[in-house]
Amino acid sequence: DAKTTQPPSMDCAEGRAANLPCNHSTISGNEYVYWYRQIHSQGPQYIIHGLKNNETNEMASLIITEDRKSSTLILPHATLRDTAVYYCIVRPYAGGTSYGKLTFGQGTILTVHP
Amino acid sequence: GAGVSQSPSNKVTEKGKDVELRCDPISGHTALYWYRQSLGQGLEFLIYFQGNSAPDKSGLPSDRFSAERTGGSVSTLTIQRTQQEDSAVYLCASSLPLTSGSSDTQYFGPGTRLTVL
Secondary structure, eight states: OOSOBOOSEEEEETTSOEEEEEEOTTOOTTEEEEEEEEOTTSOOEEEEEESSSOEEOSSOEEEEOTTSSEEEEEETTOOGGGOEEEEEEEEESSOSSSTTOOOOOOOEEEEEEO | OOOOEEEOSEEEEOTTOOEEEEEEOOTTOOEEEEEEEOTTOOEEEEEEEETTEEEEOTTOOSTTEEEEEOTTSOEEEEEOSOOGGGOEEEEEEEESOOOTTOOOOOEEOOOEEEEEO
């Protein structure tokens, strides 16, 4: 079962920032927070990941709270092409035979409108 | 560079037939994963390879499902005696070697859409 909680859907106006929240209150010290998105009929696309520090790349920023129990993915200037299902996933970074797999929840359907 | 590729992109088969789905990972990626996504369902993990061995097969739904990987590269997922409930998009992902202390991002292919009539 997924270890994250996300709102089922969100809307955002084109050109505005999209802030997608994720709760992961049971996260362990050896687990990263990963974000993927899936545009209709495509495979999931990696966005960003982090352990405890905030991260930024060309696609998005990831803000992780100090207690690591929640995070927010920020798309700074959303476009229509950002309409997708966004998945927040916690994943251990080392140890065990099954630590490589990703466990997807239901994600957040983000709709960017003109 | 080239991403993960999968073939065929679409496969329609009759109930009871066997099917083979192929995944070509990103060059140099020794870790390979299979997932599937059924209509209206989330993505579920099937099996993970590190090199040619599969340390985690926990997601394979029945013994009709098997996967192999040879030469540490291409992988084939085989479904025997297909059933209608096997209809789904089968996704493959690959990553750099999983080593302690590193985080290894998985990159996904476009998937194979399997329809069992």
